[in-house]
Amino acid sequence: MKRVVVGLSGGVDSSVAAYLLKEQGYEVIGLFMKNWHDDSVTISNECPWLEDSNDALLVAEKLGIPFQTVDLSEQYKEKIVDYMFSEYEKGRTPNPDVLCNREIKFDVFMKIALSLGADFVATGHYCRKGTIEKDGNDVYQLLAGIDGNKDQSYFLCQLSQEQLSKALFPIGELTKPQVREIASKLDLITAEKRDSQGLCFIGKVRLPEFLQQQLQPKExxxxxxxxxxxxxxxxxxxxxxxxxxxxxxxxxxxxxxxxxxxxxxxxxxxxxxxxxxxxxxxxxxxxxxxxxxxxxxxxxxxxxxxxxxxxxFKKTLKVLPSEIHWIREDLALKNGETLEVMARIRYRQELQKATLHHFESGLYVSFEKPQSAITEGQFVAWNIGDELVGSGVIS
Incomplete structure (x- = not known):
């Protein structure tokens, strides 16, 4: 029996993910991440972590799986919160959700899971993982979720082959209504729970107050x-x-x-x-x-x-050489090469026709149609079909 550690967030998606893995015969352990929390800027009744960890515990009990909480607030503050402050200070707009997946869930959290003897880490993301063989080696694909309305592959656009190799996305083949239906049939406490909004794991934050803690107002x-x-x-x-x-x-x-x-x-x-x-x-x-x-x-x-x-509106954006990231390293462009892709500059945006141009000075993403509000510090991600193959920070 392969062992899987599921990031139980106290929401319906990760609850159903844990159930499906158990049904598939995995040995499942539920782990709740407590991340940095600051009551002074959180809109308190909107997703306090205590309520979430309690819901996660009740789900684990219902499913009959072991459960524990890990406190990642220190790493979260350092890798996400401090990064956000420094980006805003430079006049850039960071995307904490993409970072949270790269730096916390599939790095710090994954290392804890592997130290518990896990073979895989699973989350409640609406995306799928594919495996193909190339030159005798397994190559992992990040594929869009079946539910076009909920596809979350964009949030995972910074993952590496190494991280993907150990990741599982059990609900990627389902739609949100199907996930809720499964949770209702199992009578899980999270079945009707609203999706959490706001920063990855902090809950809803008043952004101006949040930023004013570190960045002084100046008229x-x-x-x-x-x-x-x-x-x-x-x-x-x-x-x-x-x-x-x-x-x-x-x-x-x-x-x-x-x-x-x-x-x-x-x-x-x-x-x-x-x-x-x-x-x-x-x-x-x-x-x-x-x-x-x-x-x-x-x-x-x-x-x-x-x-x-x-x-x-602008037609073209640039990614600096150090910020170019290929999930599919085998598809990475060399200097002077171009690639036709479908790209997006924010979550939930429809994919847009674009061409990648690789030069020594960086990567240019040139869109067929001008795009609104291309924002420095955000991520551009590019697809071939329903596979997300790479991404980068807009410079």
Whole structure:
């Protein structure tokens, strides 16, 4: 009997994952991760970890599997929380869920599981794992979940072959309604429980208060740039190479205060992200204001009216060499090579046609259609069919 440690989160997905593994004849152990928790910024009744660990314990008892809690708050604070602060300070917008999977669930947590003699670690993610043989070796694939509405492969876009080799995703072949139905039939306490929102394992956090703990507020100005500003109709220069053209497209427009007019004040450019429209507290505009750029050095926010404002759109983004990650290492591009893929720049976005261009200076992802709110610090992930083959941090 192979031993599997399941990350029981106290939610319905991991509960059903544990049940399915037991049905398949594995020896199953349930492990709840207690992660960094700060009551001062958590919206308290929204997913306190105590309630979750209690639900996880009740599920384990019902399924008749051993259960224990591990405290990973120290590692979580260091690898996720501190990283988030430093990214926001640089004016980038990190994705804690992707990091949490790479650094906590499939690294720290996986090492604990393996020390308990586990052969595999399982989670309640809506994705699937495939195995193919190449040159006599097993190559692992990260495949989209069957439920297109819930597919979570994007959150696992930074996993390695080594991590995937030891991972199991028991509910990847099911839809959310099917998972809830199984939980109801088993009379599990988590059957009707709402999906947790907010940061991976911290629960719902008030982001501004969260960031203000470390990043001091400092007042700055909000500028509005008109959609018909001449800055959007400048002549495109002639380029000596494709790389030069892609670099130009990826850089986008550098705004200056003289391009717009002051419409309000903010408490710190580092609290805001591109594409954001809530929290600006500027009224009196015909359409909603969207953030089109932030300048953390000068502490300025640039905005534009409406979701179709030209300042929100770009066709190309860049990933630095050190931030390029291939799950399928055998498909990694060499300098000068290109690859047609389907890519997304955020969870739940529909996959978009794109071409990868690899140069010594980094990887350019050039989309067929301009994309809205390409945000530095977030992850771009690329697929071939329903297989996610690589990803990178948008620079």
């Amino acid at each position: 700055g100005l909000i500028y509005e740039i008109n959609a018909d500003n001449t800055i959007y109709n400048q002549e495109v220069p002639l380029f000596n190479s494709l790389e030069e053209k892609l670099a130009f497209e990826a850089n986008g427009i550098s705004y200056l205060p003289e391009n717009g007019k002051v419409v309000g004040k903010h408490q710190g450019a580092h609290y805001f992200t591109i594409g954001q429209r809530k929290g600006l507290n500027v009224g009196g505009t015909k359409e909603a204001l969207f953030i089109i750029a932030t300048d953390v050095k000068s502490n300025i926010i640039y905005t534009g009216q409406g979701a179709n404002h030209p300042g929100l």
